[in-house]
Amino acid sequence: MNIAIFGVGLIGGSLALCFKGKPGITVTGFAHVQEYADQVAARGVVDHVTLSVEEAAQDADYIFICVPVGSLESYITLLSQIKLKPGCIITDVGSTKASIAECARKLELRDACFIGGHPMAGSERSGVAAASALLFENAYYVLTPPADVPNEKVEALADLLCHTRAHIVKVDPEQHDQIVGAISHLPHVIAVALVNQISGYNQDNPLYQTLAAGGFRDVTRIAASDPVVWRDILINNRSVMLPLLQDWNESIRAFMTLLEQEDGAGIEDAFRQAGAFRNELPERRKGMIVSQYDIYLDVPDHPGIIARITSELGLNQVNLSNIQIIESREDVPGVMRLSFRNENDQERAMDLLQSKGYTVYH
Numbered sequence: 001m002n003i004a005i006f007g008v009g010l011i012g013g014s015l016a017l018c019f020k021g022k023p024g025i026t027v028t029g030f031a032h033v034q035e036y037a038d039q040v041a042a043r044g045v046v047d048h049v050t051l052s053v054e055e056a057a058q059d060a061d062y063i064f065i066c067v068p069v070g071s072l073e074s075y076i077t078l079l080s081q082i083k084l085k086p087g088c089i090i091t092d093v094g095s096t097k098a099s100i101a102e103c104a105r106k107l108e109l110r111d112a113c114f115i116g117g118h119p120m121a122g123s124e125r126s127g128v129a130a131a132s133a134l135l136f137e138n139a140y141y142v143l144t145p146p147a148d149v150p151n152e153k154v155e156a157l158a159d160l161l162c163h164t165r166a167h168i169v170k171v172d173p174e175q176h177d178q179i180v181g182a183i184s185h186l187p188h189v190i191a192v193a194l195v196n197q198i199s200g201y202n203q204d205n206p207l208y209q210t211l212a213a214g215g216f217r218d219v220t221r222i223a224a225s226d227p228v229v230w231r232d233i234l235i236n237n238r239s240v241m242l243p244l245l246q247d248w249n250e251s252i253r254a255f256m257t258l259l260e261q262e263d264g265a266g267i268e269d270a271f272r273q274a275g276a277f278r279n280e281l282p283e284r285r286k287g288m289i290v291s292q293y294d295i296y297l298d299v300p301d302h303p304g305i306i307a308r309i310t311s312e313l314g315l316n317q318v319n320l321s322n323i324q325i326i327e328s329r330e331d332v333p334g335v336m337r338l339s340f341r342n343e344n345d346q347e348r349a350m351d352l353l354q355s356k357g358y359t360v361y362h
Helices: 010-019 034-043 053-057 069-080 098-106 151-164 173-202 207-211 215-219 227-236 238-260 264-279 305-315 343-355
Strands: 002-006 026-030 048-050 062-065 088-092 112-119 140-144 167-170 293-299 322-329 332-340
Touching: 002 010, 002 053, 010 026, 010 151, 026 053, 034 048, 053 069, 062 069, 069 088, 069 098, 069 227, 088 151, 098 112, 098 173, 112 151, 112 173, 140 151, 140 173, 151 167, 173 207, 173 227, 173 238, 227 238, 238 264, 293 305, 293 343, 305 322, 305 332, 305 343, 332 343
Parallel strands: 002 026, 002 062, 026 048, 062 088, 088 112, 140 167
Antiparallel strands: 112 140, 293 332, 322 332
8 A cells, every 4th residue: 555645744744654664555755845855754754755746646545635725725736637546545634624625526536536634633843853653643533525435435544544543533524614613713813813912902011911921821822823824724714714703703792791781690601601611621632722731830049940850850751842931030939831742741740740849730
């Protein structure tokens, strides 16, 4: 079995690692420039890397298009012009599905079929260096097969994706875009608007930025997502986003009415409903908005304290991904935020530092 990966970055590279080395599977990666081809080869995520679209595609049983949403249609159009292996299955990993499904429907894919896909997992890092065979484990992987694609083709792709250890879900493209628009795209827009609103206030009073550390930074961290990537996603999904934003405006107006009427019971009920629904959400399931595994601890302003803490973690083989000092002055204890890549490292760090007498919370 030959698998071609177009776009060997975080997602494409992670897929390649899931497939590479499995009996009978050969993975070929396509890179658009030699410099990136060298990075892919050095990372060792594929068996072979090429700068030729034809070489990557012509013998492939499966082709994964793992490029940004704004480039998906150009790649599938290019593939439609190449003689592909009879029975080849083409899929993608974009976070919008209706537009690429329509594009594929209009094209004449020679002896091939297209099945949309969307692995709902990610990382705070990007590029092939961040690729991991564990990226999709316990995540949802959505397939959006067209009605005219034979079921055996869909099942063949689903069987292949079992190597990712993800949970396969099948929905139609329009339903996918509606749901993902609500649970991922809308929160990104809200976070960006909120941060820009506070940024405007901060121009007249820098205390906004000073006091916005900690919780505000945490709840708005997705506002720092890649601007170009999100430009393409939102424009592509604009037919879904505009009604969602209209609904959001109605929700805000309803909350304004509660405040204008000093409706304390209504405010309580709004928080109660939100809390009940949120508490039912699965905590350990991977999703599109990457989970953060942070802990906080109070640290005195003593020379070498940071080195001692990080050394304790290192000696016990707890992998630390990031560190931030939120406050540290002579008369105020510092607050240190430690970030980890997974829940296991987070919990091990908490237990270790608490056993050393540090006050730890999350």
